[in-house]
Amino acid sequence: GAVVSQHPSWVICKSGTSVKIECRSLDFQATTMFWYRQFPKQSLMLMATSNEGSKATYEQGVEKDKFLINHASLTLSTLTVTSAHPEDSSFYICSAHPGGGVTDTQYFGPGTRLTVL
Amino acid sequence: GENVEQHPSTLSVQEGDSAVIKCTYSDSASNYFPWYKQELGKRPQLIIDIRSNVGEKKDQRIAVTLNKTAKHFSLHITETQPEDSAVYFCAANTGTASKLTFGTGTRLQVTL
Numbered sequence: 001g002a003v004v005s006q007h008p009s010w011v012i013c014k015s016g017t018s019v020k021i022e023c024r025s026l027d028f029q030a031t032t033m034f035w036y037r038q039f040p041k042q043s044l045m046l047m048a049t050s051n052e053g054s055k056a057t058y059e060q061g062v063e064k065d066k067f068l069i070n071h072a073s074l075t076l077s078t079l080t081v082t083s084a085h086p087e088d089s090s091f092y093i094c095s096a097h098p099g100g101g102v103t104d105t106q107y108f109g110p111g112t113r114l115t116v117l
Numbered sequence: 118g119e120n121v122e123q124h125p126s127t128l129s130v131q132e133g134d135s136a137v138i139k140c141t142y143s144d145s146a147s148n149y150f151p152w153y154k155q156e157l158g159k160r161p162q163l164i165i166d167i168r169s170n171v172g173e174k175k176d177q178r179i180a181v182t183l184n185k186t187a188k189h190f191s192l193h194i195t196e197t198q199p200e201d202s203a204v205y206f207c208a209a210n211t212g213t214a215s216k217l218t219f220g221t222g223t224r225l226q227v228t229l
Contacts, residue, residue, distance in 0.1 A: 034216070034217075043221050044206065046216060093160060104166070104210065105151070106215065108161050108162075109160060110159070110160045111158075111160055
């Protein structure tokens with residue numbers, strides 16, 4: 001149980017284009033989803049917290065107009081990197097939290113490797 | 118906000134030896150401390166976690182200890198095996214919205 005999927009697993013795009021990454025909780029409802037970015041040999045840095053039906057909360061220094069987050073249902077959150085540039089190349093990982101006070105555990109997706117040429 | 122420091126950044130042990138990774142946190146309101154193992158290019162996998170009402174938790178070869186007063190917690194791996202080689206991250210929640218702040222990671226290498 002508690003499976004989280006991400007799509008695509010990797011993507012290569014040209015500078016200036018937009019890329020959408022999907023995060024799905026497959027067997028549970030996630031009231032909250034988190035988006036992280038991880039550069040090579042570095043830790044996971046939280047970008048934003050996404051709650052179903054409400055606007056995402058972005059961490060300091062993360063441009064909300066560049067990283068658009070939508071959490072339209074209890075099982076799906078999307079991250080759109082708009083006007084991507086080479087410095088946006090990174091490993092993007094989502095996690096899902098069931099909420100409801102049942103558990104503190106976050107379940108991670110397999111990640112999406114974005115390369116911007 | 119929460120700040121989590123992790124040491125050492127790299128750790129090399131011989132197979133069968135024990136490995137200890139230490140973390141400190143800054144927010145006294147934090148009450149949940151998970152440890153994740155991440156292999157190259159893969160997702161972080163939860164290996165053990167502890168809540169602030171418990172001082173120690175053990176799961177086979179893995180144990181975590183928590184000292185709330187000193188605001189530090191440690192991961193202990195006994196009888197290490199080559200498959201334990203990976204990057205390990207500690208984390209602490211911030212008390213609201215279940216956000217996690219991660220440590221900088223420890224690259225563990227278990228040599229034969």
